[in-house]
Amino acid sequence: MYGSSSLSRITAAANGEIQAHYDQFQAGVTSAAWSHSHDWLISGGQKGDVKYWRPNFNNVETVDDAHQEAVRDLTWCPNDSKFLSASDDTTLKIFDFTARTCEMVLTGHGWDVKSCDWHPTKGLLVSGSKDHQVKFWDPRTGRCLTTLHTHKNTVTTTKFSPVNTNLLGTSSRDQTGRVFDLRMMRDICILRGHDKPISSLAWHPLHSNMISTGSEDGSLYHYLLDEPNLPAGQMPTVAPYGTTDPTNAPAQVIFPAHKIQYAHGSTIWSLDWHPLGHILASGSKDNFTRFWSRARPGEINYLKDRFHIGEEAAEAQGTWNRGFGRKQMREEEEQEAQAEDESRMDQRQAAESQIPGIQNTATEGQGLPGLLPGIGALQPPPPPPPNASGAPPALPQMDPGRLAAMLSQGGLPPPPPPPGQGQQPPFPHGTQPPPPPFFSNPNMPGSIPPNIAHMFPNPQFPPPGMPPQNFGQQGYPPSGLPGLYAGANEKPK
Known part of the structure; x- marks a missing residue:
């Protein structure tokens, strides 16, 4: 041997x-x-x-x-x-x-x-x-x-x-x-x-x-x-x-x-x-x-x-040859060190990537070819309404005792409409319709491509950073208890 x-x-x-x-x-x-x-x-x-x-x-x-x-x-x-x-x-x-x-x-x-x-x-x-x-x-x-x-x-x-x-x-x-x-x-x-x-x-x-x-x-x-x-x-x-x-x-x-x-x-x-x-x-x-x-x-x-x-x-x-043996050993050590450096660099680049599995993610304004057919860069989020920080308008000032009485009776007056807008007409049947699927174009496939499925936690809603489509007029409160912005089981903010 x-x-x-x-x-x-x-x-x-x-x-x-x-x-x-x-x-x-x-x-x-x-x-x-x-x-x-x-x-x-x-x-x-x-x-x-x-x-x-x-x-x-x-x-x-x-x-x-x-x-x-x-x-x-x-x-x-x-x-x-x-x-x-x-x-x-x-x-x-x-x-x-x-x-x-x-x-x-x-x-x-x-x-x-x-x-x-x-x-x-x-x-x-x-x-x-x-x-x-x-x-x-x-x-x-x-x-x-x-x-x-x-x-x-x-x-x-x-x-x-x-x-x-x-x-x-x-x-x-x-x-x-x-x-x-x-x-x-x-x-x-x-x-x-x-x-x-x-x-x-x-x-x-x-x-x-x-x-x-x-x-x-x-x-x-x-x-x-x-x-x-x-x-x-x-x-x-x-x-x-x-x-x-x-x-x-x-x-x-x-x-x-x-x-x-x-x-x-x-x-x-x-x-x-x-x-x-x-x-x-x-x-x-x-x-x-x-x-x-x-x-x-x-x-x-x-x-x-x-x-x-x-x-x-x-x-x-x-x-x-003693000298050749030392040279060979030194070259092998250099190759191992270089391989370790390259591995650390690859790991660092992967950690900086915004999309898992895709390095050098395109920044704002740059297209992302191959991700969404017909869609380029992700759109920025919509600007907040005037004189607001993006949160829904607060309830008007009201006496705490009166507010408690109205809550016990099961109703509150609707909040005032956003500035510059009138009262929204009520929805038929008293229920707001659900939003349409993300891909509403009939010429586009009905499901999210598998290579970007991990980007969308819920296929019925657009990804973070993309404005909602075909929703009601912005600023109108969602359905639930009259006058409450939170869900039925949540406390008003």
């Missing part, structure tokens, strides 16, 4: 997408897990909080008191209704995702719990701890079913195989990985070859015999469980399945089938395969995320790149 030529930095915390876990103490993200439906992401923080995220990285919910210390691992149940968390407070907790409440606390580890996993088909949980133990749990009762004591240092990863669900893979700071058979509750393979503690492990999503591991020295190894790949001078061992007593036979020792000794410059914290199994992603403490794929058929030059033989050796053989 070889690394991609384009290396991308981890930018989630830098651009604020996952920065919601940060506080004045710079407590960051310590774990994250996607739901099986890919509709939700949950993340655990240094302060013991758990946050819910949508795919667009909107933080919609937070469980502040999920744990008392850092959340080191998260995993979902098969139907995404619950999730399991592991913490440095020595506990594991089962949460109801919808209710955001803790349903059960699993206790039994004597030190920090570093990893956990939920079996894809069985009602079974597994956890690994700093106390060197691997424990299995019943999610229905919270009871510890059994404990494995095979590792001699902190257990960093515990993962069930997605293909052969009878297998469990673990990694540890004792520089080994192990594969357990759940049917015998014992290890059947020991993964050796790393010179530093193993910090991460991942099963291949399609091939049950392939495991990838990452180490604290930045190396990335791939193991095939059916190929021991023993180094020279190493005595071969037999798999327990091939013995007459598989329960008591020693585990088979497996060495890596392929090594990427300089995959990263520091600890590889996480590994994950693409669901199709053709790309492996690795995240490291060196602030890089790298993507790996198989070499092309017949290609062998990748064995001399800087990831396999190191930067100095690759530069000596001419397969890598």
Whole structure:
């Protein structure tokens, strides 16, 4: 395998997408897990909080008191209704995702719990701890079913195989990985070859015999469980399945089938395969995320790149140029900064737009082609009547007692007509006719075009800023109680 030529930095915390876990103490993200439906992401923080995220990285919910210390691992149940968390407070907790409440606390580890996993088909949980133990749990009762004591240092990863669900893979700071058979509750393979503690492990999503591991020295190894790949001078061992007593036979020792000794410059914290199994992603403490794929058929030059033989050796053989690498990194950073500036500019222009979805809205006096057929710019509102501020004329001065008596009798005299106008004739049948539809021209469509429907809250009335059409004479009071401008249920102003 070889690394991609384009290396991308981890930018989630830098651009604020996952920065919601940060506080004045710079407590960051310590774990994250996607739901099986890919509709939700949950993340655990240094302060013991758990946050819910949508795919667009909107933080919609937070469980502040999920744990008392850092959340080191998260995993979902098969139907995404619950999730399991592991913490440095020595506990594991089962949460109801919808209710955001803790349903059960699993206790039994004597030190920090570093990893956990939920079996894809069985009602079974597994956890690994700093106390060197691997424990299995019943999610229905919270009871510890059994404990494995095979590792001699902190257990960093515990993962069930997605293909052969009878297998469990673990990694540890004792520089080994192990594969357990759940049917015998014992290890059947020991993964050796790393010179530093193993910090991460991942099963291949399609091939049950392939495991990838990452180490604290930045190396990335791939193991095939059916190929021991023993180094020279190493005595071969037999798999327990091939013995007459598989329960008591020693585990088979497996060495890596392929090594990427300089995959990263520091600890590889996480590994994950693409669901199709053709790309492996690795995240490291060196602030890089790298993507790996198989070499092309017949290609062998990748064995001399800087990831396999190191930067100095690759530069000596001419397969890598230190100056070009720095230039490429600088160009990528400049491109990212330019893309962020353009994105902020687009957002600012969209916020200044008056019509949603349309930028650079035409101002007063400019036409809006394509919005209303035959109509140009929106018309300004009509001017207020003389000697008025646009409000209806006030009631004449009247004695409060007389006004109360008239109200109790159910009638008031009509208000005086606007200046310069006579009394309006009454409407037939005593009811003012409703206004006509907005598009009264028979040659025009009877409904508002869909591209501007959001501009009109009520299709029977013109938009804000356009004068009413075919209404009665301006200044005549609307229908209702005689002499009242407000509605039947409103108080006069």
